[in-house]
Amino acid sequence: MLRFANPKKFLDLSGALLPWLWLGAIGLMGWGLYAALFATPADYQQGDSVRIMYIHVPSAWMASFIYGFMFIASVVGLVWKHPLADTAAKEAAPIGACFTAACLITGSLWGKPTWGTYWIWDARLTSVLVLFFLYLGYMGVWAAIEDRAKAARAAAILCVVGVINIPIIRFSVEWWDTLHQGPSVVRFENGKLAPSIDPSMLWPLLAVAVGCTLLFFALLFVRMRTDIARRRIRTLMTMKAAA
Amino acid sequence: MSAFLALVRRDLLLSFRIGGGPFLGLAFFLTVTAMLPLGVGAKLNLLGEAAAGFLWVAAALASLLSLDRLFQADAEDGSLDQLALGALPLEFAVLAKAIAHWLTTGLPLTLAAPVLALMLNMPEAGYATLTLSLLIGSPVFSLAGAIGAALTAGLRRGGLLLSLLVLPLFVPVVVFGAGAVSAAINGFEPGAAFLFLGAVSLFSLVLGPVAGAAALRIHLS
Numbered sequence: 001m002l003r004f005a006n007p008k009k010f011l012d013l014s015g016a017l018l019p020w021l022w023l024g025a026i027g028l029m030g031w032g033l034y035a036a037l038f039a040t041p042a043d044y045q046q047g048d049s050v051r052i053m054y055i056h057v058p059s060a061w062m063a064s065f066i067y068g069f070m071f072i073a074s075v076v077g078l079v080w081k082h083p084l085a086d087t088a089a090k091e092a093a094p095i096g097a098c099f100t101a102a103c104l105i106t107g108s109l110w111g112k113p114t115w116g117t118y119w120i121w122d123a124r125l126t127s128v129l130v131l132f133f134l135y136l137g138y139m140g141v142w143a144a145i146e147d148r149a150k151a152a153r154a155a156a157i158l159c160v161v162g163v164i165n166i167p168i169i170r171f172s173v174e175w176w177d178t179l180h181q182g183p184s185v186v187r188f189e190n191g192k193l194a195p196s197i198d199p200s201m202l203w204p205l206l207a208v209a210v211g212c213t214l215l216f217f218a219l220l221f222v223r224m225r226t227d228i229a230r231r232r233i234r235t236l237m238t239m240k241a242a243a
Numbered sequence: 244m245s246a247f248l249a250l251v252r253r254d255l256l257l258s259f260r261i262g263g264g265p266f267l268g269l270a271f272f273l274t275v276t277a278m279l280p281l282g283v284g285a286k287l288n289l290l291g292e293a294a295a296g297f298l299w300v301a302a303a304l305a306s307l308l309s310l311d312r313l314f315q316a317d318a319e320d321g322s323l324d325q326l327a328l329g330a331l332p333l334e335f336a337v338l339a340k341a342i343a344h345w346l347t348t349g350l351p352l353t354l355a356a357p358v359l360a361l362m363l364n365m366p367e368a369g370y371a372t373l374t375l376s377l378l379i380g381s382p383v384f385s386l387a388g389a390i391g392a393a394l395t396a397g398l399r400r401g402g403l404l405l406s407l408l409v410l411p412l413f414v415p416v417v418v419f420g421a422g423a424v425s426a427a428i429n430g431f432e433p434g435a436a437f438l439f440l441g442a443v444s445l446f447s448l449v450l451g452p453v454a455g456a457a458a459l460r461i462h463l464s
Contacts (some may be wrong), residue, residue, distance in 0.1 A: 025439050130411045137407040153461045154394050158408060161390055161454050165411065 007228050010084060014221040021221070025214035032207030040201050052110040058209040059103035062216060064166055066096030070138070071163045074156035084224075086152035089159065090142055091223035093214055097135035104128060108150060124180040127168050134162040246331040247339050254332035254343030265351035266278035268305050272352050275301045276359045287364045294365035295373060295424035298356055299417045302377060306348045308410065313344055318462060323396070325342070332446050337393065337455040341385045349381035372427035380440045381422040386451030387412040391442040392457035414445050 018065060073089035107125070108118045119125065132209035138155055145151035258264050279297055280290055317323040326336045356377055357370045365373070391409035395401030423436035 125415070130414055132412050133407060137404070137411070139402045140407055141394060144395070144401070144404050148460050150397075150464075154458060157390075157458050157461075158394060159456055161450065162411065168415075 006070065007084060011225060011228065014225060018218060018221055021214050021218035024166065025211050025218055026129065028207045028211030032211055035204035036208065040204060049110055049113050052106050054205055054208050056103060056106040056110060057205060058212045059106065060128070061101045061172045061209055062099040062212050063096060063103050065213070066092050066099060066216060067131065067134070067159075067163070067166055070096065070159050071166075074159040077152055078160070083152075085229050086148075087224050088220065090152070091227055092216075092220055093135055093139050093142070095219050095223075096148075097132065097139065099212070099216075100128065100132045100135060104115070105196045110224065122180050127165060131165055134165060136156075138162070247296040247335055248327065248332070250339040251335060251343045252424070253341055255346060257388075258343070258347045265347045268309060268348040268353050269355055271294070271308060271336040271384075272301055272305045272355060272359065275304065278363065278387075279363065281446075287329065287430055291364040291366060294360055294363035294419040295369060295428065296417075297363070298359060298365075298373065299377075299380075299421045301423075302352045302381060303384055303410075303413045303417055306344075306381070306388060307406055309344065309348055310385075310388045310392045310409065311390060311405050312342055312394065314396035314459065315392075315401070318396045323459065324463060327459070333456040333459060335387050338452040340456070341382075341389045344388070345382050345385040349385055353381055368426040368430070369424045371432050373424045374424045375434070376420045376437065377387060377438060379437065379444055380416045382415045383444050383447045384413060386444075386447040389451045389455040390458060392454040396459060398410070399463035412447075416440065417445065 033054065036051055040051070042048045042050060051191035070089045070092050073085045073092070074149070077089060097192050104125075112118050138158055141155040141158055145154055255264075275453060276298070279293070282443070283289060283293070305455060313324060317326065327333055329336075333337075353374060356373050360370055360373055388409050389404045395405045398404065419436045419439040423433040423440065426433040
């Protein structure tokens, strides 16, 4: 891992990976969404609104996953004081905020026909909304502190403190008796993990989920490369101004 | 220990002499409570139902008001550097300041809450639970709030950012605090909610000073 902490090595590696990431993301999401919107059957109770699930569930997974990614990057940044880890956490945050927003919006659009309301103050909905606020606060800290090294450490502390919310989101539907359903994509049955939805729906869902993960890394690498380039330009300009 | 107590005493004195001490927070608490019937209309049954949750939200907001000055004044005049140089670990300095903050905001609000509950027509069964739940839970506003205050200490316009940082940390306390009161009003045992409140409170007692001190060191370096 630490070998790629060198920005030059990172630029080389991410440059080589990027086309494959884009290809995988577009391919998987394209096939998954086609299957989700046209090939799979409508639900016998929910009708076509069940198709929202193929966006909603991967977005929700990504919302937590990206926060976890930022948490690890923040810890690495705090412990080893590595600038590239700070950059990774910083550039992941807006992407995570977008997935969280997508999750909240698609969920509320699905909620209206199914539950009869756009929004309800249910434990899982509320904790995902709190996660959205955490993303915004994290981005706010980066924007408010001018000194980059200081901003990185302040944002990392906030990220580490806020990670408490992740298990709350994960278990909220099991701890509290809420309107949002419990986990129902895979379940433990007879002591082993088994999918509890039909394969014709499971595969498109997994394809979109993996596609979203690849999309996240593609966007992240583009953003990180832009950030590195931006700082390099600034250094070159100051050097030129000083000369 | 003497340095710790001296710091608590200093902050208490400062808040009395320049900030009106606990009375400003109380005045704010009273004003927002007076706004509620004006906003939703003087329907007594409606007010009674909302009272528990509303008083908890008002307590959170009243603590938030003074949080952005927790380290700001000391960062501006240099006393924060003195505190960091002193023998008292910075973690305990944060704890001392959080305790002083609680004594001037959380504690007075806790004591005043039953009177305001009476004005909002809360059922009598909830008074004792409301006071007790605020006593256990309101330290979180000062302790977890200290993290946000420390993160924004060096910023010129930290106040708005502070509320965005701190409110997610306040969520569990408000949920379980108001939950305990409504359980008591509806004739249930509020014990479980008290345990959760106590857990959150103890957790922030550890986390607040440690994370707060780590955040202060960023601005000091």
